[in-house]
Amino acid sequence: MSVWNFLRLDLLLSDQALKGQKMRTRIKICGMTRIEDVDSAVNAGADAVGFVFHPSSKRFVTAQQGADLVRQLPAFVSSVALFVHPEPSTVHEVLNVMRPTLLQFHGEETPEFCESFDMPYIKAFRVGAPGMDTPQSLVTACQRFRSACAWLFDSYTPAYGGSGHSFDHGLLIGLTALAPSESRPLILSGGMKASNLEDPVRRLRPWAVDVSSGVEIEPGIKSAALIDAFVSAVEKADRSALLTSQG
Numbered sequence: 001m002s003v004w005n006f007l008r009l010d011l012l013l014s015d016q017a018l019k020g021q022k023m024r025t026r027i028k029i030c031g032m033t034r035i036e037d038v039d040s041a042v043n044a045g046a047d048a049v050g051f052v053f054h055p056s057s058k059r060f061v062t063a064q065q066g067a068d069l070v071r072q073l074p075a076f077v078s079s080v081a082l083f084v085h086p087e088p089s090t091v092h093e094v095l096n097v098m099r100p101t102l103l104q105f106h107g108e109e110t111p112e113f114c115e116s117f118d119m120p121y122i123k124a125f126r127v128g129a130p131g132m133d134t135p136q137s138l139v140t141a142c143q144r145f146r147s148a149c150a151w152l153f154d155s156y157t158p159a160y161g162g163s164g165h166s167f168d169h170g171l172l173i174g175l176t177a178l179a180p181s182e183s184r185p186l187i188l189s190g191g192m193k194a195s196n197l198e199d200p201v202r203r204l205r206p207w208a209v210d211v212s213s214g215v216e217i218e219p220g221i222k223s224a225a226l227i228d229a230f231v232s233a234v235e236k237a238d239r240s241a242l243l244t245s246q247g
């Protein structure tokens with residue numbers, strides 16, 4: 001067998017095994033402002049696309065722009081509306097106009113606030129912020145948000161997110177050790193890109209990864225080639241994790 005056929009067989013086998021073992025890492029591409037970027041994400045195989053309703057973000061979109069961007073979204077691709085300390089009326093406007101699949105709260109919102117919209121929500125934590133700078137304090141912070149459908153981990157920066165900066169993934173160790181009944185699906189974020197995701201995806205086995213800057217040519221302007229490379233790198237990391245787990 002040639003080397004190429006051997007490699008193809010290897011990929012095929014690991015693809016099949018991945019499906020059987022449900023080890024696929026989900027992918028969210030965030031900070032969409034253009035319809036062609038939404039199409040690129042969908043065509044590359046992203047599971048979710050995100051829209052930033054935080055007015056000081058360079059990726060800010062209005063509720064109407066969000067609605068226009070998700071209108072052609074196919075079935076089984078989720079739309080995520082991201083907020084930082086929003087007024088309730090802002091969230092209600094986005095819910096009414098855009099009708100997102102999920103909400104994402106990226107500031108210091110309380111569990112009661114996040115729950116008040118009666119929608120599934122992702123709670124983001126800025127790792128390294130005061131009170132979230134040790135493994136145990138992170139566990140304590142996260143456990144207030146048992147009602148979240150996932151916990152997302154980003155770096156701690158003044159801009160609240162979308163900075164392209166990573167953080168010390170070792171601080172998540174306490175969360176990866178939680179029993180399933182105590183935990184929520186983990187989403188790894190913060191400075192993720194095709195060239196640096198393999199190691200954390202293999203080691204932490206997050207439910208999903210979330211990227212904005214790492215697939216952009218400038219804030220809010222995505223690159224189809226970078227999105228493709230990102231999705232391929234996640235798939236490669238999944239295959240590699242599976243091969244390692246099989247010994």
Ligand SMILES: O=C(O)c1ccccc1N[C@@H]1O[C@H](COP(=O)(O)O)[C@@H](O)[C@H]1O
Pocket residue numbers: 030031050052054057058059082084106152154159160161162163164165189190191192210211212213214
């Ligand atoms: O994208 C933004 O501008 C943004 C603004 C405020 C809060 C969060 C924001 N984006 C989220 O930040 C993380 C990390 O982004 P990056 O890949 O490091 O650029 C990601 O979850 C975005 O959804």
